[in-house]
Amino acid sequence: MGTEHEETRWIKELLQKVTLARPPLATSSPLVEAVSSRLGDFFIEGTKRQTAYNDSEIQQVSLLLRQANPRWSKLPRTYITLRTIGCLDVLDAFIDLGFSDHWFPLTERGLPPILAPSRRAQFVAAQNLVMTKSLDLEKGDKGEHCRFRHGESLPLEEKGVLGTGGFGQVDRVLSLISFREYARKRVPRSTIFGGRNAENVKRFIAEIEILKRLKHLHIAEFVGSYTDPKYMGLIMFPVAEMDLSTYLARANAASHKDLRTFFGCLARALEFLHGESVRHKDIKPNNILVNKGNVLFTDFGLAFDFTDAEDSTTVSTVNGMTLKYCAPEVANFEPRNTSSDIWSLGLVxxxxxxxxxxRAAKFVYEFLPEHGSRQAYVRTNIDGMRKLLADLRETSYPTDNVVLIWIQNMLMIQPTLCPTAAALTASIIAAGESGNRGFCGICCMTPDDLSDDFDELSIS
Known part of the structure; x- marks a missing residue:
């Protein structure tokens, strides 16, 4: 390789940048000197450390670095590894390349080219000093459930409560490894182990296992899970701006264009779920997130995986499900299948x-007690629901009336008359193709498993 090769010049420029940069701890202020001294306690110069660092020690290194060089504080494992092999001078270049502790573990080939070949094997060996269980917490379905003992530090910084539910809490957390923000669902172990609530632990574990294999644009992403002495935790992405209930309460005419696309995107996501042999079982506006114009199903705590069942029909209680949105067969403790999800989505x-x-979303539940059987729920007031649809049909844009047809078909007392999620999605997409307003985002206009056979067009 010649000295003027593009990659060689790029490496030289990075090396010059590092060389010319002022060392982050090379000042004489009392604070920096104190930080430098404390950092030195974690290293024995001239000797090789035999025991691995634990999460608490790594966090202490990060906190110390934050006082002297906040940029370095976000890569404490990289700092420790590079300092151990005597290559701390390339840390800034690593950062410039977008490197982070989230990349661990690394192979020699996976290391940035800025690190000399003679040092690569040393880095790979030294990284074992910082390979703690916390690194598994953000590996998604490729990671392991992490178990933190008493006194062990979680690599998460709490940023505020997002919501509180039946037996748990959802909060915003910052990862101290990747420095990404996540939503964390946390359940006290005292409420899920033993006694009347033993069933809750099964739900929580089932939710983790289901989320691990669900990868879809409109389903909250599983990041990781853990147990500590007090809680079981489930880490998810993204931290949404709001749920659909809040979105509908705030919506105005300017929101309608995005809102229309939610019909097709939610139907496509439900089609995906049912195709993966999963019933959600608790579809409602509070369990649908809205983030940057995107809608996502979340909260699979009641979801049922019927992969190994003979069919998708089961009999169980309404335990935990929101009564307002549950299908007639569910409320009546009768056999139910995927059509119960269709009913719930129909109410959404x-x-x-x-x-x-x-109108406001609450108008639905103000209208029903005044019409038909005057019952508050649609499943016991079908006449009231039909009158409501007729009322809505006469207001606002007629081109939106196609939505009312889908809803009427979804809210059938007889489950076998409800459309499947796939048929519903097809109807929504067809409505857009026939000249009506677009009721589906471009992200869901084609099936999720569409072949790539026609990615390349041949022109004769």
Whole structure:
């Protein structure tokens, strides 16, 4: 390779940048001197450390670095490894390349080219000093469930509560490894182990196992899970701006364009779920997130995996499910299958349609007690629901009335008359193709498993 090769010049420029940069701890202030001294306690110069660092020690190194060089504080494992092999001078170059502790573990070939070949094997060997269980916490389905003992530090910084539910809490956390923000669902172990609530631990574990294999644009992403002496934790992405219930309460005419696309995207996500042999079992606006114009199903704590079942029909209680949104067969403790999800989504669609038609979502539940059987729930007031659809049909844009047809088909007392999620998605996409308004985002216009056979067009 010649000295003027593009990659060689790029490496030389990075090396010059590091050489010319002022060392982060090379000042004479009392604070920096104190930090430098404390950092020295973690290293024995001239000797090789035999025992691995634990998470608490690594966090202490990060906190010390934050006082002298915040940039370095976000890569404490990289700092320790490079200092151990005497290559701390390339840390800034690593950072410039976008390197982070989240990359561990590394092979020699996976290391940035800025590190000399003679040092690569040393780095790979030294990284074993910082390979703690915390690194597994953000590996998704490729990671392991982490177990933290009493006194062991979690690599998460709490940033505020997002919501509190039946037996747990969801909060915003910052990873001290990748420095990404996540949503964490946390359940006290005292409420899930033993006694009447023993079933809850099964739900929580089932939720983890289901989320691990669900990868879809409109389903919250599984990041990792852990147990510590007090809690079981589930880490998810993204930290959404709000749930659909809040979105509908705040929606105005300017929101309607995005809102229309939610119909197709939610139907496509449900089609994916059912294709993966998963029933959600608790679809409602509070369990649908809205983030940067995207909708995502979340909270699979009641979800049922029927992969190994003879069919998707089961009989169980309504335990935990929101009564307002549950299908008639569920409320009546009768056998149910994927059509119960269709019913629940139909009620969500009904609230969305009310907003599209210039009403508030709560208008649905104000209307029902005044019409039909005067019952508050649609499943016991089908006549009231039909009158509501007729009322909505006469307001606002007629081109939105196609939504009301889907809703009526979804809210059938007889489950076998409800459309499948795939049929529903097809109807929504067809409505857009026939000249009506677009009711599906471009992300969901084609099936999730569409072949790549036609990615390349041949022109004769």
């Amino acid at each position: 669609f009904l609230e969305m349609a009310a907003v599209l038609k210039g």
